[in-house]
Amino acid sequence: PWKSMIKRHSITLIDLPSVGTNNPITISGNLYGSDVSHIEEWKGNLTFELKNANIAAFRPWLDYPIDMQSGIGSTRTVVNFANSQLRTATSDIALDHLQMQLKPNTEPIFLNKLTGQLNWTNLSTGLSLNSGKQRSGQSFKVEHLTLSTNTGLNIQDLAASYTETATESAQGYKALSVKLAHISLASISPYLAQLPLSADLLQTISSLAPTGNLDNLALTWQGNQSATKTYQFSSKFSGLGMLAYEKIPGFNN
Numbered sequence: 001p002w003k004s005m006i007k008r009h010s011i012t013l014i015d016l017p018s019v020g021t022n023n024p025i026t027i028s029g030n031l032y033g034s035d036v037s038h039i040e041e042w043k044g045n046l047t048f049e050l051k052n053a054n055i056a057a058f059r060p061w062l063d064y065p066i067d068m069q070s071g072i073g074s075t076r077t078v079v080n081f082a083n084s085q086l087r088t089a090t091s092d093i094a095l096d097h098l099q100m101q102l103k104p105n106t107e108p109i110f111l112n113k114l115t116g117q118l119n120w121t122n123l124s125t126g127l128s129l130n131s132g133k134q135r136s137g138q139s140f141k142v143e144h145l146t147l148s149t150n151t152g153l154n155i156q157d158l159a160a161s162y163t164e165t166a167t168e169s170a171q172g173y174k175a176l177s178v179k180l181a182h183i184s185l186a187s188i189s190p191y192l193a194q195l196p197l198s199a200d201l202l203q204t205i206s207s208l209a210p211t212g213n214l215d216n217l218a219l220t221w222q223g224n225q226s227a228t229k230t231y232q233f234s235s236k237f238s239g240l241g242m243l244a245y246e247k248i249p250g251f252n253n
Helices: 002-006 036-041 185-194 199-208
Strands: 008-015 025-032 043-054 067-082 085-101 109-122 135-148 154-167 173-184 211-223 228-242
Touching (some): 185 199, 185 211
Antiparallel strands (some): 008 025, 043 067, 067 085, 085 109, 135 154, 211 228
């Protein structure tokens, strides 16, 4: 047991940045390894904690995955690594008064609050003993996502996951699932232009102007790069309606 303790190294770094927050940034972790000349054999975890940070103040140093323009945020992020690769990352986030832009040349989105947990897992593996092929892939998971805006969009406890894997000379596998307790279709309309949808589809949705409520929504989809294999959608509907568009008749429930 004492030999395993020698191979374990704990670190803690605490620093108060000059701008962006009045709270210290904390980085801590546990590293497991015995030979610094073979760092690729090491494994461990690192934890990053930041509270009440001004998002705009950190833009010169952080390359945000989306264009986050302003807001106040806190996060606790844990990453695990092994064999010179990141294996998992889990981030608990809490953002207030967030302004962001998902697509160029569109109006920014303003969120009063955004909270939830984000998970990423590296599914890449070495050569399979059965197929002799290497698999690559990753999965994303969102849990307990809650957001609200001042225009009526209110999402509570959204859960979603997306997985993609592929092997050499294969089309791969993709899967998507979404669960949501309640959503108002009309409240989504102002934000559709920010989503990665084609111009034709956006025009169709805008012309139909769907309204109503969806409760206990559940969506699953599986397929690959070229085809859908299975999909399932279930929800309770109330107050549904849409306008007539081209050959699609309108209705009002």
